[in-house]
Amino acid sequence: MPNNIFQNAYTDAPQQHPNLILGSLQLLFWLFFRPTAWRNHLKGIDPNLNSDISLIFFILICFILRGEWRNLRLCQLFIQVYLILPILTNLLLGLVLWVLGEPIATIADRVVRGVQGNVVLSVFFGVFLGVLLNVAFCMMFALVFGMVFSLTGGVAFSLAGGVPGEVAAGVVLGMAFGMAGGVAGGVRQSMTFGVAFSAAFVGVVFGIGGGVAFGVLAGVAFGVGVTINSWLSVLSFPFLTSWNYLLYRLDKRRNAKSPCLLRFHSAFWDEWQRLHLPGLDKHLLFVITHNPVEGKAALEYLSTSRQRWAAQAVQIELDARSLQDCADVETIREAHHILLIDEIENELSSTRILKIFSRISEDVDAALNQASYYNQRLVLRAFVDKLNLELENFARRSDKYTVRFYPILKSWGEIATNHIDELAKITEQRQEIDSPYIIGVPLTEEQKIFTGRNDIGARIEQLLLDRRRPPLLLYGQRRMGKTSLLNNIGKLLPNTIIPMFIDLQGAPSSASDHAGFLYNLAREMEKSAKKQGLTLPSLAREVLKSDPFTYFYEWLDKVEQALERNTALLALDEFEVLDNAIAKGRFDEQDVLGMLRHLIQHRPRFKVLLAGSHTIEEYQRWASYLINVQVVHISYLKEAEARQLIERPVKDFTLRYEPNAVERVLQLTRCHPFLVQLLCAEIIVLKNEQDPSIRRFATLADVEAAIPEALQSGGFFFADIQNNQVDATGQAILRFIAAQGEGAIVRRESLLQRSPDAEITLKLLLQRELIEEVEDGYCFQVELIRRWFV
Numbered sequence: 047m048p049n050n051i052f053q054n055a056y057t058d059a060p061q062q063h064p065n066l067i068l069g070s071l072q073l074l075f076w077l078f079f080r081p082t083a084w085r086n087h088l089k090g091i092d093p094n095l096n097s098d099i100s101l102i103f104f105i106l107i108c109f110i111l112r113g114e115w116r117n118l119r120l121c122q123l124f125i126q127v128y129l130i131l132p133i134l135t136n137l138l139l140g141l142v143l144w145v146l147g148e149p150i151a152t153i154a155d156r157v158v159r160g161v162q163g164n165v166v167l168s169v170f171f172g173v174f175l176g177v178l179l180n181v182a183f184c185m186m187f188a189l190v191f192g193m194v195f196s197l198t199g200g201v202a203f204s205l206a207g208g209v210p211g212e213v214a215a216g217v218v219l220g221m222a223f224g225m226a227g228g229v230a231g232g233v234r235q236s237m238t239f240g241v242a243f244s245a246a247f248v249g250v251v252f253g254i255g256g257g258v259a260f261g262v263l264a265g266v267a268f269g270v271g272v273t274i275n276s277w278l279s280v281l282s283f284p285f286l287t288s289w290n291y292l293l294y295r296l297d298k299r300r301n302a303k304s305p306c307l308l309r310f311h312s313a314f315w316d317e318w319q320r321l322h323l324p325g326l327d328k329h330l331l332f333v334i335t336h337n338p339v340e341g342k343a344a345l346e347y348l349s350t351s352r353q354r355w356a357a358q359a360v361q362i363e364l365d366a367r368s369l370q371d372c373a374d375v376e377t378i379r380e381a382h383h384i385l386l387i388d389e390i391e392n393e394l395s396s397t398r399i400l401k402i403f404s405r406i407s408e409d410v411d412a413a414l415n416q417a418s419y420y421n422q423r424l425v426l427r428a429f430v431d432k433l434n435l436e437l438e439n440f441a442r443r444s445d446k447y448t449v450r451f452y453p454i455l456k457s458w459g460e461i462a463t464n465h466i467d468e469l470a471k472i473t474e475q476r477q478e479i480d481s482p483y484i485i486g487v488p489l490t491e492e493q494k495i496f497t498g499r500n501d502i503g504a505r506i507e508q509l510l511l512d513r514r515r516p517p518l519l520l521y522g523q524r525r526m527g528k529t530s531l532l533n534n535i536g537k538l539l540p541n542t543i544i545p546m547f548i549d550l551q552g553a554p555s556s557a558s559d560h561a562g563f564l565y566n567l568a569r570e571m572e573k574s575a576k577k578q579g580l581t582l583p584s585l586a587r588e589v590l591k592s593d594p595f596t597y598f599y600e601w602l603d604k605v606e607q608a609l610e611r612n613t614a615l616l617a618l619d620e621f622e623v624l625d626n627a628i629a630k631g632r633f634d635e636q637d638v639l640g641m642l643r644h645l646i647q648h649r650p651r652f653k654v655l656l657a658g659s660h661t662i663e664e665y666q667r668w669a670s671y672l673i674n675v676q677v678v679h680i681s682y683l684k685e686a687e688a689r690q691l692i693e694r695p696v697k698d699f700t701l702r703y704e705p706n707a708v709e710r711v712l713q714l715t716r717c718h719p720f721l722v723q724l725l726c727a728e729i730i731v732l733k734n735e736q737d738p739s740i741r742r743f744a745t746l747a748d749v750e751a752a753i754p755e756a757l758q759s760g761g762f763f764f765a766d767i768q769n770n771q772v773d774a775t776g777q778a779i780l781r782f783i784a785a786q787g788e789g790a791i792v793r794r795e796s797l798l799q800r801s802p803d804a805e806i807t808l809k810l811l812l813q814r815e816l817i818e819e820v821e822d823g824y825c826f827q828v829e830l831i832r833r834w835f836v
Contacts, residue, residue: 583608656672
């Protein structure tokens with residue numbers, strides 16, 4: 047397809063035809079139907095054509111003062127507007143008069159006088175109005191007024207006969223002023239101008255005409271003329287619809303051969319048509335299907351026009367087709383990258399459906415990013431369960447978009463289910479060991495590997511039933527399983543307690559003001575409650591802007607009603623992040639912490655549980671608001687829980703350990719939940735590389751061989767201890783103890799002699815649970831951590 051066709055058909059800045067006469071007619075066409083193209087044409091000639099000076103003065107400035115007399119485009123514009131168009135207009139007038147039977151001599155005289163009058167009027171209005179209004183408007187007003195006056199004047203006076211002269215004059219002046227003002231206001235995009243122009247016209251009419259008939263007919267004609275952009279689009283609608291349908295049929299017969307006839311569709315040249323042009327979406331979709339390059343250009347143009355509904359409908363159908371073409375999980379995982387959800391302002395159902403597909407695609411991507419086939423299957427099964435729920439919701443609706451996307455959603459579910467079966471077959475064929483271990487991220491409810499912590503669950507339940515309603519602090523070192531416990535705490539508590547998990551590292555603490563903080567807090571509460579089968583009322587962000595805490599308290603009243611007899615456990619993970627936001631001044635300490643204190647003291651349906659790796663005493667501002675905080679310490683797993691995590695992390699686990707190997711894992715990790723998973727995961731990697739005959743039985747040698755890999759793959763954990771939890775003195779003490787060997791106890795006196803700050807540092811290392819006091823000395827609590835510091 048030639049580039050110039052693209053440039054002229056699907057753009058608001060088309061090129062003018064090089065022929066002088068055809069280019070002049072094109073200017074006239076732009077004035078009436080494509081005012082944006084007219085404005086862009088003037089800007090292309092000279093950006094100053096929008097300045098508030100007279101056109102004649104502007105030309106004088108360009109030709110004389112600025113020396114731009116060689117500006118051929120400006121010269122061409124002047125000739126076309128002030129000479130060629132008046133001549134063409136009056137030749138058309140002569141043709142009309144000839145059809146009406148006027149003598150040739152009269153026609154010739156009328157045409158000559160019309161040209162003269164038209165040029166005089168154009169120049170007059172260009173100078174007179176150019177002092178007050180911008181150049182583009184004045185040029186256009188002068189041209190249209192002169193043209194309309196010539197046409198209507200000639201026809202009206204030729205038909206006047208016995209009609210009084212004031213009647214004909216009223217119609218002529220009214221139509222001329224009205225149509226010129228209507229088209230001018232359209233190009234200028236100003237309703238204010240229309241009001242001012244009408245007032246000025248009334249003064250002109252009664253100042254010149256004086257007669258009642260003159261005034262009435264002039265006013266009516268003016269009204270008809272000035273509203274041309276409104277009624278012309280309605281009158282032309284049936285004709286344009288027929289024309290557009292003809293183009294569609296011809297394009298189908300030509301099989302959308304390039305260049306397509308779509309470029310002649312009125313949607314691309316009639317800017318005033320506000321009504322939806324039927325069939326435009328079908329025509330556009332047909333062209334995109336058979337001629338993608340041209341179709342995409344047309345789609346891009348329509349997306350910002352009055353007919354953008356068609357572009358939106360086509361974009362949704364294109365999204366549906368792309369989703370339908372996803373034939374495996376690899377294409378499904380990439381689908382969320384191609385969906386243009388933010389650009390669609392169509393019906394709510396279509397936007398909601400596309401968001402569902404985008405979220406599903408992201409879930410599949412997350413599943414396939416799991417390191418082991420086992421975890422891929424696990425996450426995909428959870429995804430299929432969610433997808434089946436969406437299918438049930440789809441089946442209850444009958445709108446066109448739901449019907450269109452239902453079979454696609456069903457197909458995706460079948461693809462995911464088949465992939466789960468394929469993963470299981472591959473694992474069995476290769477006799478590989480599925481690794482259920484999750485390294486570095488908290489365990490969710492869907493991941494069956496969560497083990498133990500029943501004692502902590504019982505302690506939390508006991509404190510929640512305390513009539514004093516004390517706030518709770520789940521305190522433990524990093525990677526000790528605090529977040530995993532909060533994600534799974536619903537399994538450890540009675541059904542009457544509804545956990546509402548809120549990660550303060552996420553949206554709440556990153557908000558810029560109180561309204562954003564409370565809105566994100568409410569959203570996280572809603573999401574968490576929904577997982578427990580409880581639907582909370584929604585809270586609109588706009589409501590919070592004027593008085594955030596008052597409206598948030600009112601929302602909590604509604605939440606209490608939704609809870610009925612249940613109790614909400616507000617679990618705030620990583621409370622230190624919120625403290626940091628308060629310290630930076632994003633949130634007010636009294637407002638935020640006062641809100642939590644109010645929640646604890648005056649709302650018995652709510653319990654507050656903080657989680658962090660620091661005590662409340664380390665954050666004095668919290669200690670002054672949260673009185674009588676009860677600390678629940680989370681540390682190493684019990685030995686029985688750790689053994690289960692090693693030998694039976696999930697049902698049908700295929701790896702078996704010899705007794706000495708299990709004992710060695712316990713010795714190396716001290717039942718640290720993260721380190722048990724880290725070391726066991728590396729043992730599985732090692733075993734999968736061995737011969738199938740010995741693959742599913744782990745020995746002591748296998749455990750020792752996996753240690754270096756565990757130290758390397760878990761480097762982020764050990765580096766955080768080294769760089770963020772201890773200072774230089776602490777690092778020196780840890781290295782000194784580590785160098786003494788496994789299980790070595792270093793006497794207190796030896797350590798105190800190494801640094802004057804050793805006393806304070808030893809207390810910190812004990813608090814961080816890195817070392818422990820044994821008799822009159824210290825040793826590492828965890829052997830794997832010692833090996834990092836060797």
